[in-house]
Amino acid sequence: MAGLEPGSTIQIHSYKHNGQLHRVWQNSLILKGNSNVVIVANDKTLVSESDGRTWITREPAICYFHSKYWFNIIGMIRNDGIYYYCNIGSPFVFEQDAIKYIDYDLDVKVYPDMTFTLLDEDEYEVHRKQMNYPEVLDRILKNNVDYLIQWVRQRKGPFAPDFVDQWYERYLTYR
Template identity: 55%
Template sequence: MSPAPGTTIRIESFKHDHSFHRSWDKTTLIHTSDAVLIGGNDRVKVTESDGREWRTREPAICTFGRGQWFNTIAMIRDDGIYYYCNIGSPFSLKGNLLSYIDYDLDVKVYPDLTYSILDEEEFALHSRQMNYPPQVTERVRQAVQEVIDWVQARRGPFQNGFVERWYERYLLVRVDEG
């Protein structure tokens, strides 16, 4: 059973070797279903593996599809919506902690829905260092293509109005994230 909308969760990502990668201090759940978990946050503390901390600069809507090998962070900026799509294992939700394994590759999608694939070198390096199994490497490559297909089809979080609708809902259910 998932926590109810309005609940604050913590998001943590790890690397394939189970080492800590990054955490997002507070995200407010907006929607949970058998298919998807949607959350929102604004100016939350992010902690990196080296201990460095920083705050996000804008509101964001995060989408985690159950069983999906990617998640999306839609950042709402003055000049449009930017998406950062993390390629990673399907998420796990235990209590108020959502976690997943980050597999290095990211797809950055711009407001005009053009995109770029980031961190190919990091993926190649970590793949060798941590001995990613061939099925993981293949699944990661499939996930990158799936993100691109979704962008081109305007599916899921890339649909017209999706982020705006969920941001309005977030404003209604959020708790103080200071």
């Protein structure tokens, strides 16, 4: 797909349901890109928050985006294993050299032993009411939490053994 060539860099933009820009990651390296799946890597990447704060990621990460599923998955490579941070959000779009999605607050943190925790349910409820999420959207998001958890339990996609390691090895070939 044009603009998603392996070896090129892009930004990642997350928005809120009301269209407000939420967070921007600079300089993620494309490892795979087509109309359905984008896999990028980054390490010590500058992140800008909507309130003006900035921070730098602490470890290498492999990020998985899909055009069909309402979640994206970040595999963070740490000394004691791979931790996953999964954002429940809209399927990605690619425009203006950026991967873009709407972040719907619900997150799933997955530990190296594949246990997991659902995070930010309170924040989701506040935003669901404030921004008037339609009932159909609420069902889609909750169904995708269940679907994501099935992926974790089945070791599917980015949770498969060696998925993150193999993509990280590819990332190292570009450095």
